[in-house]
Amino acid sequence: MYSQIRNILIACIILVALGGIFQTATADPEANKALMRRVLEEAYNQGNLDVIDEAMAADYTWPMDNPQVRSSEEFKQHVAEVRTNFPDIHAIVEDQIAEGDKVVTRWTIVLTPQVTMTGILISIIADGKIAGDWENYDELGLMQQLGAIPPTRETYTWGDPSSVTGDPGDPETNKAIVQRSADEIWNTGNLAIVDEIYGAEFLNHDPTAPDVRDLESYKQFIVGALAAFPDFHVTAEDVVAEGDKVAVRWTATGTQEGELPGIPATGRQVTWTGIDIHRIADGKIVEIWWSKDMLGMIQQLTAPEWPIAGAWISIVPIPGLGDIIGEWTVSPQDPNGTNFTSVMRPGKPEATVFGSFPDADHQSDHIGQTMKTGLNTYESTMVGYGTKKAELPGMLPEIVYISVIYGKVQLIDENTMQGQGTHAFFAPSADADGDGLPDEGQEPIACFPYTITAKRVQLMPPCVPPPPEPEGE
DSSP: OHHHHHHHHHHHHHHHHHHHHHOOSOOOOHHHHHHHHHIIIIIISSSOHHHHHHHEEEEEESSSOOSSSSSSHHHHHHHHHHHHHTTTTEEEEEEEEEEEEEEEEEEEEEEEEEEEEEEEEEEEEETTEEEEEEEEEEEEHHHTHHHHHHHOSSSSSOOOOOOOOOOOOOHHHHHHHHHHHIIIIIOOOOOGGGHHEEEEEEEETTTTTTTOSSSHHHHHHHHHHHHHTTTOOEEEEEEEEEETTTEEEEEEEEEEEBBBTTTTOOOOEEEEEEEEEEEEEEEEEEEEEEEHHHHHHHHHHOOOOOOOOEEEEEEETTTTTTEEEEEEEEEEOOOOOOOOEEEESSSSOOTTTTTTTTTOOOOOEEEOOOOOOTTEEEEEEEEEEEEEEOSSSTTOOOEEEEEEEEEEEEEEETTEEEEEEEEEOOOGOOOTTTTSSSTTTTOOOOOEEEEEEEEEEEOOOOOOOOOOOOOOO
8 A cells, every 4th residue: 555655655645746836037026926836826726737837847857855746847737636536635835935046845734634745845046947956845744644654643734833933034044053053962962051042932944753842852852863863964055034934945964872652772874864843932942843854764774684795787777778787796795785897798789889889898896986976875986888899900909988877776576676877978088097996087979878677687596398209100
């Protein structure tokens, strides 16, 4: 059931729907907000998909870090599927912040009378169109409400806002206050300054932690988080401020050395992301709205871990040309399972790269290094060469191009992996120092994106040869 629900989320997720549309077609912040509301009402709540053409770039991307939608047309299809699956959908803009070419939107979506979800997104505007979105939403809460995961809470909403008022300050000063909270409290564990940065009537809005509401419970929340992840570190990836509010898109890392509710210490290093909005009054943070990938963090801590070492058959589809099949061997270099040697051999070598290098008549294997970057996730770089026979007998072949394959892959199960990357080709002149690798700063002749699926080669039963023909017949 979980996989079915998750497929619905990927195929028609409301968040995609909400995502890109929340941008505006002009650089005027207020006009951006107004257009976002219009698009939300017409596209999602009313089903007018034509408005998407007015607001979104043809190459719109959602989400920016791991694209599942790569065009406005694909986005239209998602919105249509959302409305088909949830005809009573109603999206509500709770708050917005605009600065420069960015608009931050905090939203609530009511899918059915029994299912509500929350999220925050940061939309990017380029040339008067929505170029793409960063987004975080309460996927854990959605899964719980849909019955895929046992529920752990009773509420899945933001809760009522604080009534505390005060001097709103200015955006740059407010940014510094929020950054200080990250640097001095979360990244160093200095709880002595919490009262300097947070107001006495601080109110926390975190649908994933509904019991953490006031300043004292928030302090205990910080203590518990840092006990579970002693090396916790948060990095601000983007900051957007307007008036008394500051939105931060962040990435957190940590190694779980302490217990979390329902999860004993695993010793695993995990990475998760989030977007939050802080409200400032009289120089202190009085309110925060959170949207973070708790489901992703839990999955990293509880998912089984599979080995990548072994022999794999990889398939890279090339539009209009067919599939490139390769033999990929991954061998461990250290006992910790973090560093590997990789060898990729094409099943059908194409030295000319489909005619791009007509002088080449041989394509070498690609060799390189694969590094573990997280639970069941790996990053690889491999180098190979296209060569041609020397014109004079006895001379060594001449290098026509240097081929560099870069990729990121994730093990889906013990015997399957998926990923994406780029395949770059460099001229021999890019290797001026003669070490066989492109020199730093050299631009490739060509660079192509690709996707890859690989299956582990397992022990298979031998074929049974037919019995020999009887003699004399």
